[in-house]
Amino acid sequence: MGLQFVSRAAILAVLFTTAGRAQDAVSRHDLQAKMDYCKTCHGSSGQGFRAYYSIPRLAGQQPEYLTNQLQAFSERRRTNNIMFNVAHVLTPAMQKALVTDFHELNPKPLGGAPKDLVTAGKKIYEEGIPSADIPPCASCHGPDAKGNEQFPRLAGQLHDYIFNKLTNWSKERGQKPGEPDVSAIMEPIAHGLTEPQVKAVAAYVSYLE
Numbered sequence: 001m002g003l004q005f006v007s008r009a010a011i012l013a014v015l016f017t018t019a020g021r022a023q024d025a026v027s028r029h030d031l032q033a034k035m036d037y038c039k040t041c042h043g044s045s046g047q048g049f050r051a052y053y054s055i056p057r058l059a060g061q062q063p064e065y066l067t068n069q070l071q072a073f074s075e076r077r078r079t080n081n082i083m084f085n086v087a088h089v090l091t092p093a094m095q096k097a098l099v100t101d102f103h104e105l106n107p108k109p110l111g112g113a114p115k116d117l118v119t120a121g122k123k124i125y126e127e128g129i130p131s132a133d134i135p136p137c138a139s140c141h142g143p144d145a146k147g148n149e150q151f152p153r154l155a156g157q158l159h160d161y162i163f164n165k166l167t168n169w170s171k172e173r174g175q176k177p178g179e180p181d182v183s184a185i186m187e188p189i190a191h192g193l194t195e196p197q198v199k200a201v202a203a204y205v206s207y208l209e
């Protein structure tokens, strides 16, 4: 009787832990170890980390966007040596499990951007810059900057990371001209923003929860 109970509980436990996760071969233990590894750079709650390079927030990020970036790093369409090394060893099942777990985290933004830029940044975010043909960021990244599918969340992202990415867009993304990807959508927008405009809009979104 007791033994029967234990084995039934064990079977249920197995069913519950595998349901909803990547069904293929990722054990809890392997996933946890990999998450811990990612967090040594991306922050203990995936909130991002300020170091010599700003390391982006992954918490709450759209799974489809995260998957696209991991693939872009490993195919060298997006250039970054650190993330090439990290990404190209991940199995599809591990990728799926990781992006699901990071999407579920919800720490407070790190902050740190100049607060006096926020009002100007909000205006750019919501209205774009019609004179420069820049559409409202909100039209793709969503009114609350939470993103959707391939459109990344910007809410809570590190302002200095955003600044770096928008300033270097055409040197880092879409680096295989024969294999154009979705990064082409952002190219003219990143290119069309002036440095003060990038700083303002980066400050605004970095404080959004």
Ligand code: HEC
Pocket (backbone or CB within 6 Å): 034, 037, 038, 039, 040, 041, 042, 053, 054, 055, 056, 057, 058, 066, 069, 070, 079, 080, 082, 083, 086, 098, 152, 172
């Ligand atoms: C040794 C440090 C380090 C480790 C470990 C690391 N990353 Fe990164 N990651 C970075 C850096 C630095 C960047 C920023 C690259 C850039 O500036 O383009 C980055 C960028 C990313 C991006 C792009 C985010 C965006 O907003 O576009 C994703 C996705 C990502 N990492 C996922 C992971 C995952 C998943 C793991 C664990 C399997 C991981 N990283 C482990 C340093 C690291």
Ligand code: HEC
Pocket (backbone or CB within 6 Å): 056, 065, 068, 069, 124, 125, 128, 134, 135, 136, 137, 138, 139, 140, 141, 150, 151, 152, 154, 157, 162, 165, 166, 173, 182, 183, 184, 185, 186, 189, 193, 201, 202
């Ligand atoms: C027409 C749709 C569209 C508009 C409008 C748009 N974006 Fe994007 N944005 C995208 C897409 C798609 C990506 C993902 C590109 C990729 O996967 O390489 C992106 C990526 C980004 C990234 C990179 C995020 C990261 O984590 O590395 C930043 C930063 C960004 N956009 C900021 C902005 C800002 C600021 C505005 C407004 C001035 C804006 N975007 C307007 C579609 C758009």
